[in-house]
Amino acid sequence: MFLTYLQRSYPALWANLNLQRQDVLEGPIDFVILESIVTFLAGEITGNSSHVDRVWTFLPPLYTAYFTFLPLFSWAPPDLKASGVSNRALLMLA
Numbered sequence: 001m002f003l004t005y006l007q008r009s010y011p012a013l014w015a016n017l018n019l020q021r022q023d024v025l026e027g028p029i030d031f032v033i034l035e036s037i038v039t040f041l042a043g044e045i046t047g048n049s050s051h052v053d054r055v056w057t058f059l060p061p062l063y064t065a066y067f068t069f070l071p072l073f074s075w076a077p078p079d080l081k082a083s084g085v086s087n088r089a090l091l092m093l094a
Contacts, residue, residue, distance in 0.1 A: 024077065028066060035059070064093045 004026075035055065043049045068089035071080045 024070065024080070028063060061093065064089065068093050 039051045039055055042051045068085060070076050071084055
């Protein structure tokens with residue numbers, strides 16, 4: 001969603017970015033934007049700004065799991081499916 005907006009709104013910038021894996025990055029970028037907005041609003045509503053610390057404990061494992069198991073998703077690019085799950089990524093997730 002964000003990358004599509006960037007592509008349509010700023011074509012000159014998009015041409016210089018040369019993102020070849022935009023399909024793989026769209027989900028995590030949209031998730032981090034949503035998570036940032038929710039965390040900010042929760043901090044403003046409650047007056048407690050430690051919500052960032054709370055989500056930081058589980059966000060790195062979530063992102064690691066996403067990229068570790070990405071080859072198993074049905075919509076993954078063919079070259080990622082062919083490479084399979086990385087043993088190094090599994091070790092980082094453990």
